Amino acid sequence: MRNSLVDVVAAALRVLGAQGLEGCSMRRVAAELGVQPSALYHHVPDKQSLLALMADDIVAGVGARARKRAAESREVPGAAGSRPAGTGSAVTRPMAMGPVGSDSAEVNRRVARCMCEELRSTMLATRDGADVVATAAAFRMGASDLEDELAELVGRDGARTLLIYTFGQAQQTQMHRQAAAFGALLGAPADSSGPAARADRPDPAGPSPTESTDGLDEAFARGLDVILTGLAA
């Protein structure tokens, strides 16, 4: 056997990283594999299915990483047990041991926050990742593992609201940064938050388009706060 499904998905992810979603055609994925385009249809029924598999791959491990991060941040304040990130329901009722006055619902919201942050930064880490994941996720909204995990923490409505916001904000961030990167290639200022003061800024090897002075990370944090505050009421 020459290629398996995982080879196809891996090749597709390589093309995505190199050419972006627009350049991620079936023909290019086939070329990456050194194979005729028609060969792909032995592994996958159509392009949409391939994109869904790519999305699954991109998003894999978000839950586990978020749980770990949440557990670590809980060690800092005052709790005792280190507790290696359990396999699932261990997190359903995490011990209420944060600062004084925190109940289990508040802890759950903190974990939910970690999951959204981890999801967003994971999507942002691969080129056009937010688009790929959001489209595939929207297709089976109400049937994803991540939504179920979030639902146990903040309820169904909370989970849906958080996910919709996280996907949308990530898509926006990625689109904005790719536009900025494109503009930077042309030597254009691309920012212009005000119609004044734009003279000689040499742009001395400024931050990469993946990690930003655009304030979108902070804006995401504030939006998350709004939603989590609303859920606490």
Place this chain on the structure above:
Amino acid sequence: MRNSLVDVVAAALRVLGAQGLEGCSMRRVAAELGVQPSALYHHVPDKQSLLALMADDIVAGVGARARKRAAESREVPGAAGSRPAGTGSAVTRPMAMGPVGSDSAEVNRRVARCMCEELRSTMLATRDGADVVATAAAFRMGASDLEDELAELVGRDGARTLLIYTFGQAQQTQMHRQAAAFGALLGAPADSSGPAARADRPDPAGPSPTESTDGLDEAFARGLDVILTGLAA
């Protein structure tokens, strides 16, 4: 002169309604106008620009309708002045005259709620409208009239959060309903909220895919509530 830009946009919207976003190609729009594809490039630089113009057309009037609706709903409780929907800043500081205990911030949040509801139902009213508008809007996030109006009511962060949620939830609703409609054509149940009880439901001329038993409208209302509650804190 044979066709103007508005003719092109109108034709494109007709094709969108008839064939959906997928079928809305430059070639089909040209055919709708009885013209060669290349002729379109005299009115529009590329397809993306045409889609942006279509989005503007779809979303036009949302602000005015929302203001009118908000004014009407304010008459019911106890306020006096009918005040025909002003042209702009008249709504910036609406009189605080709702039920007892309401301040101007609460009234502003109510108006913001109307705007999001109006925006959503407007997008849902045209085939694939949510996709068209959301994509175009994401492109100039931070530069749309609607965002500015919302920002005056609930602040910049509130406006962005509300818009991202409204776009995303509308896209999801529209995708879900189109899938349901497609499934219905095949005679499939398409719902299956649980793995039990699915015997003989004759589906007696059920609601159109535009107006729904799927609970997505109510889910939107609840998500909006969460965000607005968070903004009130």
Place this chain on the structure above:
DNA sequence: ACCTGAACACCGTTCAAGT
């Protein structure tokens, strides 16, 4: 100003046929 005709460089998908 508005349009035609023809072309360029692509798409996703299908299908008989090979090994």
Place this chain on the structure above:
DNA sequence: ACCTGAACACCGTTCAAGT
């Protein structure tokens, strides 16, 4: 099981040329 070769029915966009 995995792949080739060839085709089908499309795309968005460009460009000289017409009126």
